[in-house]
Amino acid sequence: MISRSQKIVVWSLVWFSIITLSLPTLVVLGASLTAGNMVAFPPQGLSLQWYEKIALARDLQQAFLRSLIVATIATIVAIPVGTLAGLALSRFQLRFTTAIQVWLMLPFTIPLIGSGIGLMLVFGEWHVLGSLWPVGVACAVINLPFIIWSVSSSAVALDPDLELAAQNCGAGRVQTFLHVTLPAVMPGVITGSLLMFILAMNEFLVSLLLTDARIVTLPVLIYNSIRSIITPDLAAVSVVFIVIALAAIWLLDKLVGLEIFLKSK
Amino acid sequence: MSGGSSAESTAGNPVAVVAQGVDMDFGTGAMAVKNAAFSLERGRFLTILGPSGSGKTTLLRMIAGFQTPTRGTILIGGRPADAVAPHRRSVGMVFQKLALFPHMTVEENVAFPLKMRRFNPREIPERVAHYLDLVRLAGFSKRRINALSGGQQQRVAIARALVFEPELLLLDEPLAALDRKLREEMQLEFRRIQKELGVTTINVTHDQREALVVSDEIIVMDQGEIQQQASPVGMYRRPANPFVAHFIGVSSFLTGRRTGTGLTVNGTECAGQAVDDIAPGLAAQGAIRAEQVRIAAPGGDLSGCDTVLEGQVSDSIFEGERLLYFVRLPALETTVQIYHHDPAEQAPYARGATVSVGWNARDLLIFPAKDR
Ligand SMILES: Nc1ncnc2c1ncn2[C@@H]1O[C@H](COP(=O)(O)OP(=O)(O)O)[C@@H](O)[C@H]1O
Ligand SMILES: [Mg+2]
Numbered sequence: 001m002i003s004r005s006q007k008i009v010v011w012s013l014v015w016f017s018i019i020t021l022s023l024p025t026l027v028v029l030g031a032s033l034t035a036g037n038m039v040a041f042p043p044q045g046l047s048l049q050w051y052e053k054i055a056l057a058r059d060l061q062q063a064f065l066r067s068l069i070v071a072t073i074a075t076i077v078a079i080p081v082g083t084l085a086g087l088a089l090s091r092f093q094l095r096f097t098t099a100i101q102v103w104l105m106l107p108f109t110i111p112l113i114g115s116g117i118g119l120m121l122v123f124g125e126w127h128v129l130g131s132l133w134p135v136g137v138a139c140a141v142i143n144l145p146f147i148i149w150s151v152s153s154s155a156v157a158l159d160p161d162l163e164l165a166a167q168n169c170g171a172g173r174v175q176t177f178l179h180v181t182l183p184a185v186m187p188g189v190i191t192g193s194l195l196m197f198i199l200a201m202n203e204f205l206v207s208l209l210l211t212d213a214r215i216v217t218l219p220v221l222i223y224n225s226i227r228s229i230i231t232p233d234l235a236a237v238s239v240v241f242i243v244i245a246l247a248a249i250w251l252l253d254k255l256v257g258l259e260i261f262l263k264s265k
Numbered sequence: 266m267s268g269g270s271s272a273e274s275t276a277g278n279p280v281a282v283v284a285q286g287v288d289m290d291f292g293t294g295a296m297a298v299k300n301a302a303f304s305l306e307r308g309r310f311l312t313i314l315g316p317s318g319s320g321k322t323t324l325l326r327m328i329a330g331f332q333t334p335t336r337g338t339i340l341i342g343g344r345p346a347d348a349v350a351p352h353r354r355s356v357g358m359v360f361q362k363l364a365l366f367p368h369m370t371v372e373e374n375v376a377f378p379l380k381m382r383r384f385n386p387r388e389i390p391e392r393v394a395h396y397l398d399l400v401r402l403a404g405f406s407k408r409r410i411n412a413l414s415g416g417q418q419q420r421v422a423i424a425r426a427l428v429f430e431p432e433l434l435l436l437d438e439p440l441a442a443l444d445r446k447l448r449e450e451m452q453l454e455f456r457r458i459q460k461e462l463g464v465t466t467i468n469v470t471h472d473q474r475e476a477l478v479v480s481d482e483i484i485v486m487d488q489g490e491i492q493q494q495a496s497p498v499g500m501y502r503r504p505a506n507p508f509v510a511h512f513i514g515v516s517s518f519l520t521g522r523r524t525g526t527g528l529t530v531n532g533t534e535c536a537g538q539a540v541d542d543i544a545p546g547l548a549a550q551g552a553i554r555a556e557q558v559r560i561a562a563p564g565g566d567l568s569g570c571d572t573v574l575e576g577q578v579s580d581s582i583f584e585g586e587r588l589l590y591f592v593r594l595p596a597l598e599t600t601v602q603i604y605h606h607d608p609a610e611q612a613p614y615a616r617g618a619t620v621s622v623g624w625n626a627r628d629l630l631i632f633p634a635k636d637r
Binding site (some may be wrong): 132158159161162164165166168170171175179180183184186208241 | 281329330331350351352353356357358360361362363364365367368369376381382425426429530
């Protein structure tokens with residue numbers, strides 16, 4: 001039983017978290033709706049003028065398109081690699097499991113600037129810098145652990161005898177994989193793919209290192225602009241980002257149900 | 266690996282499954298299955314009964330082909346099974362945790378073996394419907410698996426295992442997770458379906474009641490070894506050793522030495538009959554079922570009993586249809602358990618009360634003392 005005072009503490013913490021987590025979003029949303037020329041909260045009057053402006057800005061549009069391309073490439077690369085790796089890690093007894101798990105922790109321990117510079121050196125060596133696909137591949141590489149996690153948490157939740165049951169039904173190895181294992185972890189694959197897409201869409205540091213002036217992605221473009229002057233159009237762009245993220249969550253809920261996502265470790 | 270019975274591998278072979286000297290060693294210390302040998306006739310319902318960890322699942326998985334015996338041979342329908350990949354065996358299995366396909370509907374789960382085994386696609390819907398009918402799930406074909414109750418999922422698993430009409434049905438404790446009422450209902454269901462289809466079935470359980478209720482034959486296993494194979498009645502009446510006597514039913518054990526007419530325990534002669542020949546004077550163990558011991562007021566009517574002793578009630582448990590007494594017998598320095606029916610007729614004996622206890626010689630089974 002939870003006592004009354006425990007209840008109060010828990011709910012205070014919940015509300016504190018909700019407010020602190022959503023405060024920046026609310027501020028940026030307010031600022032983007034301003035009728036004035038300055039980033040301000042609360043906004044001075046309400047208008048959609050800044051949304052109109054960003055909808056017409058060619059450089060923003062192109063950077064947005066590039067970010068979409070990068071995110072798409074990253075997702076397409078990550079799906080097969082992440083799915084197979086996630087399955088291998090959770091459904092087969094592998095040697096070096098500990099080593100692999102350490103590797104999966106790397107994104108939290110190695111600063112992105114480190115891996116970013118590493119990738120920059122590699123791609124520079126191959127003379128492929130200057131096109132978009134290396135940025136996509138780089139985003140896939142640095143965020144791969146997320147999809148691997150997503151898939152393997154979906155896979156460990158499955159009955160360990162699932163594949164044996166498929167064999168017992170007469171399915172060979174390939175059929176078992178195609179008809180049973182893969183569809184059964186599909187929620188994890190979908191979750192992981194959306195995560196990869198959003199992370200690549202938002203990826204700043206690695207994009208900064210791997211792009212030049214001709215191929216800036218949206219986060220890099222925003223960064224370049226705030227170095228000169230902060231105008232409310234950037235707030236509007238941020239809101240667009242937030243809307244995309246919300247759309248991804250909505251899609252996730254439609255496709256696999258959020259409870260799976262919340263249950264996964 | 267003698268080829269004795271594999272020679273008669275004809276289509277009309279009455280023997281469905283034979284195991285010969287089967288070992289399974291995972292290399293983790295004790296062997297999971299040791300020298301298992303049994304045979305099962307076509308159409309029979311066999312239950313493998315044993316405590317947890319006794320090797321039941323391992324034995325079943327070797328029959329299904331998921332594990333290869335370290336030694337020995339398993340014949341299915343007269344043919345050595347090790348040459349046949351698991352997905353080519355004509356064996357249907359219901360797994361302990363069911364292992365239903367979560368991304369498929371009820372109908373798709375049941376149709377899956379038919380698709381994989383290349384049944385005529387036009388035949389599939391009819392067959393699926395027939396088997397869903399058999400397990401009484403006719404209205405549920407479009408449901409998702411996680412929208413079903415435990416008992417309904419159970420039935421889907423059974424339909425999936427039976428739909429391709431395997432030579433052999435394997436059940437790995439599929440009822441263990443159900444509550445008692447539903448479990449007993451499903452036990453009768455298993456029995457009904459098995460009799461209706463006549464499919465040879467091997468069921469695994471640690472529930473002695475289930476084994477007695479559903480089976481034509483029981484194998485009791487302990488620590489990887491088969492202790493006895495017999496019919497339920499035979500197993501109950503004539504346990505082959507103290508372990509079986511202990512595992513099935515409620516028995517009391519008396520430790521002493523073999524005499525000409527029974528067993529001497531702590532200097533007191535107890536009438537009994539030996540299961541195996543034991544030379545007089547050797548250490549021996551007697552076992553007697555709680556329902557074979559009679560209890561009466563001191564000097565009460567225990568006519569016909571070959572042994573009558575006095576004792577004190579040390580405890581009693583009310584089980585509804587009967588009372589279970591624990592009676593301390595000072596002469597034997599031991600406590601025996603006694604079932605006493607129809608307790609409503611008289612007030613139960615109080616704790617500490619002195620009572621008379623007796624039994625017939627044929628009911629005290631005498632085994633050689635374990636020399637392990
Ligand atoms: N894959 C395995 N690897 C190692 N040991 C195993 C494996 N499967 C079962 N065992 C061991 O074999 C013994 C018998 O197990 P099992 O057949 O599952 O028993 P039961 O089904 O009767 O509970 C146990 O001691 C278990 O730990
Ligand atoms: Mg088991």
